[in-house]
Amino acid sequence: MKRQAVTFLCKKSRSILLILLFLLPLSHQTSVAAQEQLPTAHFVEPGDTWLALAWRYGVTTADLQAANPNPNPAKQPAIGTTIQIPASTLPPRPNGRIIHALQGGLLEFAAAHNLNPWRVALENGMDSPYRPLYDQPLYLPTDTPLREFPNGFLSLELSNNPPQPGRAIGLRGEIETAEPLSVTLGTEPVAVFSNDSHLVGLTGTGAFLKPGDYTLTILAGNNLLWSQPINFVAGEWTYSQLTLTGEAATIDQESIQQERERLFAIWNLASPAPQWTTPFQLPIESYLEITSLYGARRSYNGGPYNTYHEGVDFSAYGGTPVYAPAAGTVVIAERLVVRGGAVIIDHGLGIYTGYYHMSEVVAQVGDHVEPGQLIGKVGTTGFSTGNHLHWDLLVNGVWVDAKTWQEQDMACWVLEGWGTPCNSQPVN
Numbered sequence: 073m074k075r076q077a078v079t080f081l082c083k084k085s086r087s088i089l090l091i092l093l094f095l096l097p098l099s100h101q102t103s104v105a106a107q108e109q110l111p112t113a114h115f116v117e118p119g120d121t122w123l124a125l126a127w128r129y130g131v132t133t134a135d136l137q138a139a140n141p142n143p144n145p146a147k148q149p150a151i152g153t154t155i156q157i158p159a160s161t162l163p164p165r166p167n168g169r170i171i172h173a174l175q176g177g178l179l180e181f182a183a184a185h186n187l188n189p190w191r192v193a194l195e196n197g198m199d200s201p202y203r204p205l206y207d208q209p210l211y212l213p214t215d216t217p218l219r220e221f222p223n224g225f226l227s228l229e230l231s232n233n234p235p236q237p238g239r240a241i242g243l244r245g246e247i248e249t250a251e252p253l254s255v256t257l258g259t260e261p262v263a264v265f266s267n268d269s270h271l272v273g274l275t276g277t278g279a280f281l282k283p284g285d286y287t288l289t290i291l292a293g294n295n296l297l298w299s300q301p302i303n304f305v306a307g308e309w310t311y312s313q314l315t316l317t318g319e320a321a322t323i324d325q326e327s328i329q330q331e332r333e334r335l336f337a338i339w340n341l342a343s344p345a346p347q348w349t350t351p352f353q354l355p356i357e358s359y360l361e362i363t364s365l366y367g368a369r370r371s372y373n374g375g376p377y378n379t380y381h382e383g384v385d386f387s388a389y390g391g392t393p394v395y396a397p398a399a400g401t402v403v404i405a406e407r408l409v410v411r412g413g414a415v416i417i418d419h420g421l422g423i424y425t426g427y428y429h430m431s432e433v434v435a436q437v438g439d440h441v442e443p444g445q446l447i448g449k450v451g452t453t454g455f456s457t458g459n460h461l462h463w464d465l466l467v468n469g470v471w472v473d474a475k476t477w478q479e480q481d482m483a484c485w486v487l488e489g490w491g492t493p494c495n496s497q498p499v500n
């Protein structure tokens with residue numbers, strides 16, 4: 073279009089055009105700078121609802137949803153996915169918080185949340201806070217990126233976004249009211265702990281969880297249910313065929329089940345405060361190799377791959393020392409039928425680590441252990457075919473990958489959410 077217009081211009085207009093063209097690079101630079109301020113794509117975090125993203129980037133919810141077609145527009149954007157942001161048509165509000173006034177309208181809500189009702193009314197273009205409101209989204213200015221959290225939450229974060237099946241899932245946030253909380257992921261409850269205004273949620277999914285969207289729901293007190301899907305990306309798994317012979321093949325299903333039930337009675341209990349104060353260390357310093365990872369699909373004696381490895385195996389010489397990875401209380405220290413010489417440590421907040429097949433158990437039940445403290449020695453007792461240490465970690469009664477928990481420093485991430493410092497130089 074532009075090129076055609078130029079050919080029909082008279083000479084006089086051409087000289088004006090030349091001047092305009094000369095100025096063009098400047099205006100072009102300005103528009104690039106403006107584009108940089110407003111991104112065209114957004115990686116979704118908790119609280120990035122359609123409304124929050126629309127207000128944040130100055131677009132209508134309809135335009136935003138049209139740019140991100142979804143078979144179910146009632147579903148919020150999934151945490152861990154990327155949303156396309158169309159060009160803004162309204163003034164963007166990069167910072168702030170969206171709140172919902174419920175029973176009693178704005179006045180009662182403002183009083184309960186220590187807000188000035190006149191200020192809230194003004195920010196939302198209302199001439200007075202004296203009017204009935206029910207579930208009207210209201211804008212509150214803050215200095216943090218604009219998000220829509222459950223009522224009463226000042227912040228909410230997800231660890232390791234996007235999450236993967238079989239890894240620990242952590243939530244942390246700041247809350248302004250001490251209302252009872254109920255949190256679920258998909259159909260499973262998330263364990264929730266609070267320390268004054270600090271909130272920590274912890275759970276895990278099994279390694280068989282199919283990638284895709286699972287809805288996180290949070291119900292705080294009498295508020296409306298807040299929900300947002302979380303997108304799980306696929307994990308990478310190894311496959312191994314195992315042949316059981318000799319002693320290992322003689323362990324009956326009943327013994328396996330009995331031991332499991334007894335341990336789950338312990339693993340399902342959660343002590344209400346973290347006992348650790350440092351990142352988790354590896355429980356073994358000198359090992360030959362990692363022979364099996366968490367989540368490795370297993371087939372026994374030619375059967376289907378219907379089980380997976382619930383821990384990490386370190387092959388090592390018999391007698392190699394095994395150390396506590398972080399502080400905690402010993403809750404199991406004995407010879408078990410399947411797991412052999414076993415130690416289980418309660419680290420608090422429903423986090424347990426276990427050490428199995430050991431030739432010698434050094435720790436005792438009730439011991440408070442420090443990171444790096446000797447708890448046992450590598451062996452091949454119980455359901456084992458050679459000297460190795462099997463290390464497992466449970467969160468909220470679910471086995472998760474102990475190795476990624478350690479490598480991603482989930483321990484410090486949780487402590488920061490709890491409002492206590494993490495000593496990054498653990499005592500050894």
Ligand SMILES: [Zn+2]
Nearest residue numbers: 383384385462
């Ligand atoms: Zn193992």
